[in-house]
Amino acid sequence: MQPDSFIRNTWYVAGRAGDFGAQLTPLTLLGEAVVFFRRPDGSLAALEDACPHRKLPLSMGRLEGDRVVCGYHGLTFDGSGTCVAAPTQEGAVPKRARVASYPVVERYGLVWIWMGAQGAADPGLILDIPEYDNPGWGKTALGALPIDCHYLWIADNLLDPSHVAWVHVTSFAGAGTDNQPLEITEEGERLVVWRWIHDRPAPPYYAPLLGWRGNSDRKQHYECRLPGIAINMSVYAPAGSGGQGHDIPPGAFINISYNFLTPVDQDRSLYFWFQHRNSRPEDAEMSERMFAGATMAFNEDKAVLEAVHRGMKAPRNPALNLGLDAGALRFRRMVERRIAAEG
Numbered sequence: 001m002q003p004d005s006f007i008r009n010t011w012y013v014a015g016r017a018g019d020f021g022a023q024l025t026p027l028t029l030l031g032e033a034v035v036f037f038r039r040p041d042g043s044l045a046a047l048e049d050a051c052p053h054r055k056l057p058l059s060m061g062r063l064e065g066d067r068v069v070c071g072y073h074g075l076t077f078d079g080s081g082t083c084v085a086a087p088t089q090e091g092a093v094p095k096r097a098r099v100a101s102y103p104v105v106e107r108y109g110l111v112w113i114w115m116g117a118q119g120a121a122d123p124g125l126i127l128d129i130p131e132y133d134n135p136g137w138g139k140t141a142l143g144a145l146p147i148d149c150h151y152l153w154i155a156d157n158l159l160d161p162s163h164v165a166w167v168h169v170t171s172f173a174g175a176g177t178d179n180q181p182l183e184i185t186e187e188g189e190r191l192v193v194w195r196w197i198h199d200r201p202a203p204p205y206y207a208p209l210l211g212w213r214g215n216s217d218r219k220q221h222y223e224c225r226l227p228g229i230a231i232n233m234s235v236y237a238p239a240g241s242g243g244q245g246h247d248i249p250p251g252a253f254i255n256i257s258y259n260f261l262t263p264v265d266q267d268r269s270l271y272f273w274f275q276h277r278n279s280r281p282e283d284a285e286m287s288e289r290m291f292a293g294a295t296m297a298f299n300e301d302k303a304v305l306e307a308v309h310r311g312m313k314a315p316r317n318p319a320l321n322l323g324l325d326a327g328a329l330r331f332r333r334m335v336e337r338r339i340a341a342e343g
Protein backbone atom coordinates (compact mmCIF):
# COMPACT_ATOMS: atom_id res chain seq x y z
CA MET A 1 0.00 0.00 0.00
CA GLN A 2 2.90 2.37 0.63
CA PRO A 3 5.19 3.03 -2.31
CA ASP A 4 8.78 2.66 -1.16
CA SER A 5 9.98 5.67 -3.11
CA PHE A 6 8.80 9.23 -3.58
CA ILE A 7 7.72 11.44 -6.46
CA ARG A 8 10.77 13.52 -7.32
CA ASN A 9 9.93 15.79 -10.23
CA THR A 10 7.84 18.15 -8.18
CA TRP A 11 8.11 20.98 -5.66
CA TYR A 12 7.93 20.16 -1.96
CA VAL A 13 7.67 22.60 0.93
CA ALA A 14 10.87 22.45 2.99
CA GLY A 15 9.79 25.00 5.58
CA ARG A 16 8.57 28.52 6.25
CA ALA A 17 10.68 31.43 5.03
CA GLY A 18 11.50 32.42 8.62
CA ASP A 19 12.83 28.94 9.40
CA PHE A 20 15.97 29.69 7.37
CA GLY A 21 18.58 32.37 7.96
CA ALA A 22 22.30 33.08 7.74
CA GLN A 23 23.21 29.80 9.39
CA LEU A 24 23.53 26.19 8.26
CA THR A 25 20.17 24.45 8.71
CA PRO A 26 20.14 20.71 8.09
CA LEU A 27 16.97 18.84 7.08
CA THR A 28 16.25 15.36 5.81
CA LEU A 29 13.85 15.44 2.83
CA LEU A 30 12.83 12.43 0.70
CA GLY A 31 15.42 10.45 2.65
CA GLU A 32 18.27 12.79 1.63
CA ALA A 33 20.32 15.07 3.85
CA VAL A 34 20.09 18.70 2.70
CA VAL A 35 21.66 21.81 4.20
CA PHE A 36 20.02 25.24 3.73
CA PHE A 37 21.50 28.69 4.23
CA ARG A 38 20.81 32.30 3.29
CA ARG A 39 23.48 34.23 1.46
CA PRO A 40 24.25 37.80 2.55
CA ASP A 41 21.86 39.05 -0.20
CA GLY A 42 19.03 37.09 1.45
CA SER A 43 18.73 34.45 -1.27
CA LEU A 44 18.46 30.83 -0.18
CA ALA A 45 20.71 27.94 -1.16
CA ALA A 46 20.17 24.22 -0.59
CA LEU A 47 23.04 21.73 -0.94
CA GLU A 48 23.56 18.02 -0.46
CA ASP A 49 24.64 17.80 3.17
CA ALA A 50 27.72 15.62 2.67
CA CYS A 51 31.24 16.70 1.87
CA PRO A 52 32.61 14.78 -1.14
CA HIS A 53 35.81 13.97 0.78
CA ARG A 54 34.73 11.98 3.85
CA LYS A 55 31.00 12.67 3.74
CA LEU A 56 30.99 14.81 6.86
CA PRO A 57 27.72 16.76 6.84
CA LEU A 58 28.52 20.24 5.59
CA SER A 59 26.07 21.48 8.24
CA MET A 60 28.78 20.58 10.79
CA GLY A 61 31.10 23.09 9.16
CA ARG A 62 30.65 26.85 9.08
CA LEU A 63 29.10 29.46 6.85
CA GLU A 64 31.43 32.22 5.66
CA GLY A 65 29.38 34.76 3.70
CA ASP A 66 27.93 32.87 0.77
CA ARG A 67 30.21 29.83 1.18
CA VAL A 68 30.17 26.70 3.31
CA VAL A 69 33.48 25.50 4.73
CA CYS A 70 33.68 21.81 5.61
CA GLY A 71 34.44 21.29 9.29
CA TYR A 72 36.99 18.51 8.70
CA HIS A 73 39.58 19.71 6.11
CA GLY A 74 38.17 22.96 4.79
CA LEU A 75 36.84 22.11 1.33
CA THR A 76 34.71 25.16 0.55
CA PHE A 77 31.53 25.30 -1.56
CA ASP A 78 29.39 28.07 -2.92
CA GLY A 79 25.60 27.94 -3.09
CA SER A 80 25.70 26.22 -6.49
CA GLY A 81 27.66 23.30 -5.01
CA THR A 82 30.89 24.25 -6.77
CA CYS A 83 34.09 23.75 -4.77
CA VAL A 84 35.78 27.12 -4.63
CA ALA A 85 38.65 26.35 -2.25
CA ALA A 86 40.67 23.30 -1.19
CA PRO A 87 43.24 24.55 1.33
CA THR A 88 45.05 21.22 1.80
CA GLN A 89 45.59 20.83 -1.98
CA GLU A 90 47.81 23.87 -2.35
CA GLY A 91 44.81 25.68 -3.75
CA ALA A 92 44.13 23.26 -6.60
CA VAL A 93 40.50 22.20 -6.46
CA PRO A 94 39.99 18.48 -7.26
CA LYS A 95 37.70 18.01 -10.28
CA ARG A 96 35.25 15.74 -8.49
CA ALA A 97 34.93 18.04 -5.51
CA ARG A 98 31.35 19.25 -5.87
CA VAL A 99 28.04 18.67 -4.14
CA ALA A 100 24.52 18.58 -5.54
CA SER A 101 22.52 21.79 -5.25
CA TYR A 102 18.75 21.99 -5.27
CA PRO A 103 16.60 24.76 -6.77
CA VAL A 104 14.62 26.64 -4.12
CA VAL A 105 11.82 29.18 -4.53
CA GLU A 106 10.09 31.27 -1.87
CA ARG A 107 6.37 31.70 -2.37
CA TYR A 108 3.40 32.20 -0.02
CA GLY A 109 5.84 32.55 2.88
CA LEU A 110 7.01 28.99 2.22
CA VAL A 111 10.29 27.60 0.88
CA TRP A 112 9.80 25.17 -1.99
CA ILE A 113 12.53 22.75 -3.04
CA TRP A 114 12.93 20.71 -6.25
CA MET A 115 14.73 17.39 -5.72
CA GLY A 116 14.04 15.95 -9.19
CA ALA A 117 15.69 16.06 -12.59
CA GLN A 118 18.15 18.91 -13.03
CA GLY A 119 16.90 21.55 -15.43
CA ALA A 120 13.24 20.58 -15.03
CA ALA A 121 12.54 22.80 -12.03
CA ASP A 122 9.83 25.09 -13.41
CA PRO A 123 8.49 27.48 -10.71
CA GLY A 124 5.31 27.65 -12.79
CA LEU A 125 4.50 24.17 -11.47
CA ILE A 126 4.14 25.46 -7.88
CA LEU A 127 0.53 25.40 -6.69
CA ASP A 128 -1.50 28.43 -7.68
CA ILE A 129 -3.50 29.83 -4.75
CA PRO A 130 -6.13 31.87 -6.58
CA GLU A 131 -7.16 34.37 -3.88
CA TYR A 132 -3.77 34.63 -2.13
CA ASP A 133 -3.34 38.32 -2.96
CA ASN A 134 -7.04 39.19 -2.73
CA PRO A 135 -7.37 41.76 0.09
CA GLY A 136 -10.90 40.50 0.73
CA TRP A 137 -9.56 37.18 2.00
CA GLY A 138 -8.05 36.62 5.46
CA LYS A 139 -5.27 34.23 6.40
CA THR A 140 -4.07 32.49 9.52
CA ALA A 141 -0.39 32.22 10.34
CA LEU A 142 1.56 29.34 8.79
CA GLY A 143 1.53 26.21 10.93
CA ALA A 144 4.25 23.56 10.99
CA LEU A 145 3.91 20.14 12.55
CA PRO A 146 6.34 17.22 12.24
CA ILE A 147 4.44 13.92 12.21
CA ASP A 148 6.13 10.55 12.66
CA CYS A 149 4.31 8.70 9.89
CA HIS A 150 4.56 8.10 6.16
CA TYR A 151 3.20 11.17 4.37
CA LEU A 152 0.48 9.17 2.61
CA TRP A 153 -1.21 8.47 5.95
CA ILE A 154 -1.64 12.25 6.25
CA ALA A 155 -2.94 12.44 2.66
CA ASP A 156 -5.42 9.65 3.49
CA ASN A 157 -6.60 11.64 6.49
CA LEU A 158 -7.01 14.80 4.43
CA LEU A 159 -9.14 12.88 1.89
CA ASP A 160 -11.38 11.54 4.63
CA PRO A 161 -14.24 13.84 5.67
CA SER A 162 -15.65 11.13 7.96
CA HIS A 163 -12.89 11.06 10.58
CA VAL A 164 -13.85 14.49 11.91
CA ALA A 165 -16.89 12.91 13.60
CA TRP A 166 -14.58 10.87 15.87
CA VAL A 167 -11.23 12.70 15.94
CA HIS A 168 -12.35 16.35 16.04
CA VAL A 169 -15.36 16.19 18.34
CA THR A 170 -14.86 19.68 19.77
CA SER A 171 -14.02 21.43 16.47
CA PHE A 172 -14.93 20.12 13.01
CA ALA A 173 -17.42 17.35 13.87
CA GLY A 174 -21.09 18.03 13.29
CA ALA A 175 -24.34 16.32 12.42
CA GLY A 176 -24.02 14.29 9.26
CA THR A 177 -20.23 14.07 9.19
CA ASP A 178 -20.41 10.45 10.32
CA ASN A 179 -22.74 8.92 7.74
CA GLN A 180 -23.64 11.15 4.77
CA PRO A 181 -22.64 9.57 1.44
CA LEU A 182 -19.39 10.78 -0.18
CA GLU A 183 -18.78 11.69 -3.82
CA ILE A 184 -15.42 11.35 -5.60
CA THR A 185 -14.19 13.45 -8.52
CA GLU A 186 -10.86 12.66 -10.22
CA GLU A 187 -9.38 15.08 -12.75
CA GLY A 188 -5.81 14.67 -13.98
CA GLU A 189 -3.58 14.86 -10.94
CA ARG A 190 -6.24 15.99 -8.47
CA LEU A 191 -8.75 13.99 -6.55
CA VAL A 192 -11.68 15.37 -4.59
CA VAL A 193 -13.84 13.64 -2.00
CA TRP A 194 -16.86 15.82 -1.27
CA ARG A 195 -20.43 16.06 -0.08
CA TRP A 196 -23.11 18.54 0.88
CA ILE A 197 -24.73 18.13 4.27
CA HIS A 198 -28.00 20.05 4.39
CA ASP A 199 -29.86 21.86 7.16
CA ARG A 200 -27.73 21.01 10.19
CA PRO A 201 -26.20 23.08 12.98
CA ALA A 202 -22.64 24.24 12.22
CA PRO A 203 -19.93 22.54 14.28
CA PRO A 204 -18.17 24.36 17.16
CA TYR A 205 -15.20 25.57 15.06
CA TYR A 206 -17.36 27.24 12.42
CA ALA A 207 -20.49 28.39 14.26
CA PRO A 208 -18.93 31.62 15.66
CA LEU A 209 -17.52 32.52 12.22
CA LEU A 210 -20.82 32.57 10.36
CA GLY A 211 -22.88 35.71 9.87
CA TRP A 212 -26.22 33.98 10.61
CA ARG A 213 -27.89 31.95 13.32
CA GLY A 214 -29.74 28.71 12.73
CA ASN A 215 -28.91 25.75 10.59
CA SER A 216 -26.53 25.68 7.64
CA ASP A 217 -25.93 23.80 4.46
CA ARG A 218 -22.34 22.63 4.60
CA LYS A 219 -20.00 21.42 1.89
CA GLN A 220 -16.91 19.40 2.72
CA HIS A 221 -14.49 19.47 -0.23
CA TYR A 222 -11.38 17.37 0.51
CA GLU A 223 -8.94 17.59 -2.37
CA CYS A 224 -5.44 16.17 -2.82
CA ARG A 225 -2.98 16.98 -5.56
CA LEU A 226 0.37 15.39 -6.29
CA PRO A 227 2.73 15.03 -4.59
CA GLY A 228 1.00 15.81 -1.27
CA ILE A 229 -0.97 19.03 -1.32
CA ALA A 230 -4.34 18.89 0.36
CA ILE A 231 -6.91 21.61 -0.18
CA ASN A 232 -9.74 21.22 2.28
CA MET A 233 -12.54 23.62 1.59
CA SER A 234 -15.45 24.15 3.96
CA VAL A 235 -18.44 26.02 2.58
CA TYR A 236 -21.32 27.18 4.79
CA ALA A 237 -24.54 28.80 3.62
CA PRO A 238 -27.82 29.45 5.45
CA ALA A 239 -29.97 26.30 5.35
CA GLY A 240 -31.92 26.10 2.13
CA SER A 241 -29.46 28.19 0.11
CA GLY A 242 -26.68 25.62 -0.19
CA GLY A 243 -25.82 24.02 -3.45
CA GLN A 244 -25.87 20.63 -4.99
CA GLY A 245 -22.86 19.39 -6.90
CA HIS A 246 -19.95 21.82 -6.95
CA ASP A 247 -22.00 25.05 -6.85
CA ILE A 248 -21.07 27.52 -4.16
CA PRO A 249 -23.96 29.90 -3.38
CA PRO A 250 -23.30 33.65 -3.26
CA GLY A 251 -22.86 34.88 0.30
CA ALA A 252 -21.44 31.58 1.50
CA PHE A 253 -18.69 31.52 4.10
CA ILE A 254 -15.66 29.73 2.65
CA ASN A 255 -12.61 28.55 4.55
CA ILE A 256 -9.85 26.75 2.68
CA SER A 257 -7.23 24.86 4.61
CA TYR A 258 -4.10 24.58 2.46
CA ASN A 259 -1.96 21.67 3.65
CA PHE A 260 1.51 20.79 2.37
CA LEU A 261 3.00 17.39 3.11
CA THR A 262 6.69 16.61 2.67
CA PRO A 263 8.26 13.21 3.25
CA VAL A 264 11.28 13.23 5.55
CA ASP A 265 11.68 9.51 4.97
CA GLN A 266 9.43 6.44 5.05
CA ASP A 267 8.55 7.01 8.71
CA ARG A 268 8.46 10.79 9.15
CA SER A 269 6.84 13.76 7.48
CA LEU A 270 6.70 17.52 7.67
CA TYR A 271 3.27 19.13 7.59
CA PHE A 272 2.74 22.83 6.83
CA TRP A 273 -0.60 24.61 6.57
CA PHE A 274 -2.54 27.84 6.66
CA GLN A 275 -6.21 28.68 6.49
CA HIS A 276 -7.68 31.13 4.01
CA ARG A 277 -11.18 32.58 4.39
CA ASN A 278 -13.40 34.83 2.32
CA SER A 279 -14.45 37.13 5.15
CA ARG A 280 -13.19 39.61 7.78
CA PRO A 281 -9.63 39.75 6.41
CA GLU A 282 -8.50 42.34 8.98
CA ASP A 283 -9.89 40.45 11.95
CA ALA A 284 -6.66 39.36 13.66
CA GLU A 285 -8.51 37.91 16.61
CA MET A 286 -10.49 35.68 14.23
CA SER A 287 -7.26 34.59 12.49
CA GLU A 288 -5.71 33.71 15.84
CA ARG A 289 -8.76 31.79 16.99
CA MET A 290 -8.85 29.82 13.72
CA PHE A 291 -5.13 29.12 13.95
CA ALA A 292 -5.40 27.89 17.54
CA GLY A 293 -8.44 25.73 16.75
CA ALA A 294 -6.83 24.15 13.70
CA THR A 295 -3.53 23.59 15.56
CA MET A 296 -5.43 21.73 18.26
CA ALA A 297 -7.30 19.64 15.66
CA PHE A 298 -4.13 18.82 13.68
CA ASN A 299 -2.46 17.64 16.87
CA GLU A 300 -5.43 15.30 17.30
CA ASP A 301 -4.68 13.96 13.80
CA LYS A 302 -0.96 13.67 14.65
CA ALA A 303 -1.65 11.38 17.62
CA VAL A 304 -3.92 9.16 15.51
CA LEU A 305 -1.64 9.07 12.45
CA GLU A 306 1.53 8.23 14.36
CA ALA A 307 -0.29 5.30 15.97
CA VAL A 308 -1.79 4.26 12.60
CA HIS A 309 1.69 4.29 11.07
CA ARG A 310 3.03 2.03 13.83
CA GLY A 311 0.02 -0.29 13.56
CA MET A 312 0.10 -0.53 9.77
CA LYS A 313 3.85 -1.02 9.57
CA ALA A 314 3.74 -4.48 11.13
CA PRO A 315 0.11 -5.62 11.23
CA ARG A 316 -0.51 -9.07 12.70
CA ASN A 317 -3.12 -9.66 10.00
CA PRO A 318 -4.24 -7.75 6.90
CA ALA A 319 -5.97 -4.41 7.41
CA LEU A 320 -9.55 -3.87 6.29
CA ASN A 321 -10.66 -1.11 3.91
CA LEU A 322 -13.97 0.73 4.32
CA GLY A 323 -16.03 2.67 1.80
CA LEU A 324 -14.63 5.92 3.17
CA ASP A 325 -11.15 4.86 1.95
CA ALA A 326 -12.13 4.91 -1.74
CA GLY A 327 -10.72 8.40 -2.42
CA ALA A 328 -7.52 7.77 -0.47
CA LEU A 329 -6.89 4.50 -2.29
CA ARG A 330 -7.37 6.22 -5.66
CA PHE A 331 -4.92 8.95 -4.66
CA ARG A 332 -2.36 6.30 -3.68
CA ARG A 333 -2.73 4.75 -7.13
CA MET A 334 -2.16 8.20 -8.66
CA VAL A 335 1.06 8.51 -6.63
CA GLU A 336 2.19 5.03 -7.68
CA ARG A 337 1.51 5.79 -11.37
CA ARG A 338 3.54 9.00 -11.17
CA ILE A 339 6.46 7.26 -9.44
CA ALA A 340 6.37 4.49 -12.08
CA ALA A 341 6.31 7.11 -14.86
CA GLU A 342 9.37 8.81 -13.38
CA GLY A 343 11.14 5.44 -13.56
Ligand code: FES
Nearest residue numbers: 051053054070073
Ligand atom coordinates in the same frame (compact mmCIF):
# COMPACT_ATOMS: atom_id res chain seq x y z
S1 FES B 1 35.54 15.67 5.04
FE1 FES B 1 35.24 17.59 4.16
S2 FES B 1 37.19 18.28 3.63
FE2 FES B 1 37.54 16.31 4.50
Ligand SMILES: [Fe+2]
Nearest residue numbers: 157167297301
Ligand atom coordinates in the same frame (compact mmCIF):
# COMPACT_ATOMS: atom_id res chain seq x y z
FE1 LIG C 1 -8.26 15.72 10.84
